[in-house]
Amino acid sequence: MTEAWRPDGEDERRGAVGPVRVRVPAKVNLHLGVGPLRRDGYHELNTVYHAISIYDELTARRGDTLALTMEGEGTGELALDDTNLVIRAAHALAGYAGVLPHARLHLRKQIPLAGGLAGGSADAAAALVACDALWGTGLSRDELAGIAADLGSDVPFLIYGGTALGTGRGEAVSPVLARPTSWHWVVAIADVGLSTPTAYRELDRLRDSGAAGAPLGSTDALLGALRQRDPRVLARTLGNDLQDAALAMRPALADTLKAGEAAGALAGIVSGSGPTCVFLAADAASAERIAAELTAAGVCREARVAHGPVAGARVG
């Protein structure tokens, strides 16, 4: 534990004096295996997370209170009070480290809200890393990931980034051994988000009524594909148990998936709980073409190209 930071005390020199800027990526699940519902209300997951180059940015400055402002995706829609994951993360770190939770935080959001890209979790991870630097609390990444796990299942992964296996409810993260390959993705963003808890409830309903597809099972084929460089091999191993639920709630997503494959994508899947669809492209030029065709076809609000894996929440 660290002693309380006092603005007028000796500890004033600790931490950053100028603004701290942290960039944090979105995640997609290359494999999202959803197991049984646990007694604590979470599902047991077996997932492979992958961080892609769509970023939120959080700037932290010294202040006399804790305050959050924002611009970009979700502005005017997303509450900036104590329910925001940025504020919750700042309080969690301050409580852990024994410092005052004082900072002026500004979020520039590019990750769409409720898109299945873990934008809120990314912002929580960014807040932990930014406030750690601002307050000079000097925690290790593993310590930050420990605090992150209480904020949300995807938050620890976004502290680390890269490609990683997630187990438990997704909060137990271990890095995946992979070749240093950069994969090319197209991310088709929908007009309106989908709620993650509702998607899980829909999956339970489909499973109870026998209408859900067979569960994905092992990640072995995917992990093998990640050790090679061939996107065609990787394409065959992508999978998401929540996809049926997302398609049941938003049937138009089937058109988005079809349009991406018709445009030359090697594979397309719903990202997490949706409604964002992600497509694997053979190379960067192909990704640009697919994104242009998806936009022209009017099957999404916006199609962006991205690459992965990228690092997790980082200062600079």
Ligand code: ATP
């Ligand atoms: P996941 O992929 O982790 O299931 P998601 O990408 O579908 O999440 P998010 O955008 O992370 O969805 O957020 C879901 C909900 O979390 C929002 O609708 C909002 O109520 C709440 N939330 C709290 N703080 C934030 C934040 N900083 N950014 C986004 N959402 C936030």
